[in-house]
Amino acid sequence: MTTATPTNTSMIPTSKRGPRLRLYRARAYRKPSVIVPAAILLFILLACFAGPTLFHLPKPSVGNLSDYLLPIGSPHHLLGTNTLGNDMLSQLLVGGQITIIVSVGAMALGLVFGTLIGMIAGYYERIVGAVLMRILDIIFAFPDIILAVAIAAYLGPSVINTIWAIGFFNIAGFGRIARAQTLRVVRMDFIVAGRSSGISGFSILWTHIWPNIAGRVFAYALIALSYAMMAEASLSFLGLGVPIPTPSWGNIIGSNQSYMSLAPLLIVMPAILLFATIASANLLADGLQEKRASTIE
Amino acid sequence: MSESGAAMPERLVDVENLTVRVSGREGMPILDSVSITVEAGKMTALVGESGAGKSMTTKAILGILDDRLFDVSGRIEVCGEDVSAMKTKQRRQYISRVAALVFQNPTRALNPTMRIGPQIAEATRFAPDGPHLSDKAAHDRAIELMKQVGIAAPEERYFAFPHQMSGGMKQRAVIAIALSLNPKVLFCDEPTSSLDVTTQALIMDLLDELRARLGLGILFITHDLVLAASRADTVQVLHSGRVVEKMPVDDLFQRAAMPYTRDLIARVPGFGGDEPRPTMIPLEVASPAHACSYVGECAFRQGICGTQVPPLAEIEPGHLARCWFPVGHPPLDQSLATAHEGASIGR
Amino acid sequence: MLRMILGRLPQMVIVVLGTGFLAFSIMFVLPGDVVRSILGDNYTPQAAAQISAQLHLNQPFLIRYFSWLGDFVTGQLGTSLIPPHQQVSDLLGQALLPTGEMLLFGQIIAIVLGVGLAVLSVASRNRVVDRIVQAIALVCSSIPGFVLGLLLLELLAVQFQLVSPRGWVAPADGGWGENISHILFPSLILGLFTFPVMMRVFRAELVSQLDDEDYVTLARLKGISTGRLIFRHVLRNSSFGLLTVVGINVARLVGGVVVIEAIFGIPGMGTLIKNSVQQHDTPAALASITFVAIFVVVANLLVDIAYAILDPRVRDAAS
Ligand SMILES: Nc1ncnc2c1ncn2[C@@H]1O[C@H](COP(=O)(O)OP(=O)(O)OP(=O)(O)O)[C@@H](O)[C@H]1O
Ligand code: SF4
Ligand SMILES: [Mg+2]
Secondary structure: OOOHHHHHHOOHHHOOOOHHHHHHHHHHHOOHHHHHHHHHHHHHHHHHHHHHHHOOOOOOOOOOHHHOOOOOOEOOEOOOEOOOOOEHHHHHHHHHHHHHHHHHHHHHHHHHHHHHHHHHHHHOOOHHHHHHHHHHHHHHHOOHHHHHHHHHHHOOOOHHHHHHHHHHHHHHHHHHHHHHHHHHHHOOHHHHHHHHOOOOHHHHHHHHHHHHHHHHHHHHHHHHHHHHHHHHHHHHHHOOOOOOOOOOHHHHHHHOHHHOOOOOHHHHHHHHHHHHHHHHHHHHHHHHHHHHHHHHO | OOOOOOOOOOEEEEEEEEEEEEOOOOOOOOEEEEEEEEEOOOEEEEEOOOOOOHHHHHHHHHOOOOOOOEEEEEEEEEOOEEHHHOOHHHHHHHHHHHEEEEOOOHHHHOOOOOOHHHHHHHHHHHOOOOOOOOHHHHHHHHHHHHHHOOOOOHHHHOOOOHHHOOHHHHHHHHHHHHHOOOOOEEEEEOOOOOOOHHHHHHHHHHHHHHHHHHOOEEEEEEOOHHHHHHHOOEEEEEEOOEEEEEEEOOHHHHHOOOHHHHHHHHOOOOOOOOOOOOOOOOOOOOOHHHOOOOOOOOOOOOHHHHOOOOOOEEEEOOEEEOOOOOOOOOOOOHHHHHHHOOOOOOO | OHHHHHHHHHHHHHHHHHHHHHHHHHHHHOOOOHHHHHHHHHOOHHHHHHHHHHOOOOOOHHHHHHHHHHHHHOOOOOEOOOOOOOEHHHHHHHHHHHHHHHHHHHHHHHHHHHHHHHHHHHHOOOHHHHHHHHHHHHHHHHOOHHHHHHHHHHHHHHHOOOOOOOOOOOHHHHHHHHHHHHHHHHHHHHHHHHHHHHHHHHHHHHHHHHHHOHHHHHHHHOOOOHHHHHHHHHHHHOHHHHHHHHHHHHHHHHHHHHHHHHHHOOOOHHHHHHHHHHOOOHHHHHHHHHHHHHHHHHHHHHHHHHHHHHOHHHHHHHO
């Protein structure tokens, strides 16, 4: 799931536009408003996934109660320990892995199914479209917390279940974007021509419509990613997402909630990481959007 | 600049060497030394193809270009005052008193969520240099303006929203707004091109009437040569940001001298250009900034056309053309022309 | 206008019914023995059979769905399965006020902040002001609501004791003043994490109106002041995108409400939904979920009505 996004991206500009355009595009990405947030995201990604092995960190949940609340800078515990004596650096980095996996997974789920539904709804405007749209409306009007609560209460909270719970509600957002964009593209002459010459619907959807809406869909993907990250954090915080002892940024904050006055750093540190990641994703989305505008000009 | 004779009419717009560039962009400016005049009670038509810079000229004169995007230079005199020297705010206020703009698309020129009457009355109530009328007085003034521009049943239309009126009616409303502060000069940027032919004629009649009755000067922008010929007093032809010909309206169809103008005329139905034309010689242009702007399509071109911008020269009294080889006239500067002939002719 | 509302009705009904059906399906497939959890220590096979019959547990799925639907439509929401077995309508009645207040105040705060900051950043024509406003929006849109809530709660309520601490005071118990002073802070959190989207949309719309619209140029040429131009002309014409966002956000807000209610200990709809689903309290869960769906759908209708009020073209097209 994680690798699906980049592979698809490289497919967008191929169809009719030449390599020159792609070069030009690559150059358009080379500006601070794109590079800085992308670099921060990359850094966080590397730190979370490579950091624990690289620095030989202890496992996040093998702490000893005698190491209770060690301060920052303690020997062997660079960022101190929590109330159970677990190494905070390890908690934060491994927690980051989990948060990232869950949110990327949930985003990808929404991307694949939502885009598919949205494209079909936009292409077959009449009956199929109306039915699919109502389904999206229903998903939309359904408070997203319910499925999460139900899943957590009866299947038991787990990483995979959290992905399903959040991903399901991403479908509606992607569906709306994809439908609106498809409606825009469908009216263009070359699509109308293709349709009337009897090319199959799915072939048109894949070869003509998808390349034309992919840009907008991926731009939304970054925003959906930041929503998913917030949703993961909120669910885990409520105890409905990733279950302890597996750490995630959300449940680190949730489980330390009652020590807010005693050890505020236990909450502030994951909060900062969460903030930095989400803010970078938002900034990157802005930066890429900006680029799109100036490319058209 | 070329006007001669005893009683010089009042010159409401007098622009000289107006040049507009996109800030920070080298190469050809959008407007290149444009000079233009409008006299009281007269209509100057500014014609040219799409992208020639007609709208840019009005915007630069009225001072509504974004100064972060464009560099403007040149002398811009409106009703006797040099506005290019004024500060933005002062200039806005001055312009609001003496000039007004009628847009191409009346639908876009009106606020879609505000009733027509209050839009017409607005300036008379709230403009800093306006008469600051009371609510009641402004209403009456708006009704009067609506009558003046021929809006029937003004008391009812006062409360209409723009989308409830026809295109012609909306354009009349826009003209009423334009007249609300008693301007001396009206800039009309293709005021009729979004309207059907009948409405077009009615709006033109209205402009004519206002010009005669109020002594307005009008700068009339259009694509339509026939319209220009039938209504204007003077015609100026703009091409690629340069004024290429300027003449009394009677000369337009009879004696246009610049090949570009003649090609425009040839495209007007009924003026079919079966006139004989030389075969085009091949020519390579090194730098467009140092060439006639029409050199790419001109049948009359010679070597010099690709290396030197022709001056805007008076080929007859009151008739100016920017061409080395004005049609029906001797070449502009034969010595110069022959000297260069062949020099830069390409393969 | 009436025709527009009537035209929307079928769609609205479909969405509400669909949501109810979805909720019903979820509750149906949830594993776990409802009867056992109701009876607890009093479990006997006879009592179990009796309760099963009472709850139609032996009937097939669709029959049960339609019998629930029939009850719901006729206003019989049933009683909670969980002791003290309150009427579901009472539970809803108690939960609606706190959540309603929070949504209302939160939305007002978000709109005021979103519109105000957008106007400030555009009208000031000052790069620094614009940057600061953008930064505030970025920060607020990048902090999850519960983190913002926890941090501000610690800071303002515990450390500086500026605002009332957690909890909910019903107007009947402490009077409206006490009630509002307790709900205002959670509403602020809700508003803070909703306003950035509104601000961005509104700001973009303002800029495009000011830069591209001829009627703006016309007003400027008449010498109309920037203040009047913005407040009398541009604000209204820029508000349509904002309305759309408000409509879309309503659904998202409900999720946020659950978290904020949890942090502040407020017994609202979010809490009711969470608890009833968790405890397999089907009548309460179905009724509260369906109510939220009705709320979302009605809110979207209100948005469309506001659209028609603000835009005479829409108004005329609708009638
Ligand atoms: N923001 C801008 N940046 C760069 N160039 C611009 C910009 N705005 C306008 N131009 C250029 O200025 C030139 C003149 O445009 P203008 O709108 O004045 O043309 P016009 O003669 O009014 O044409 P039309 O008949 O289509 O209205 C155009 O060639 C256009 O490319
Ligand atoms: S200057 Fe030369 S190219 Fe230009 S219009 Fe005259 S003849 Fe043609
Ligand atoms: Mg124009």
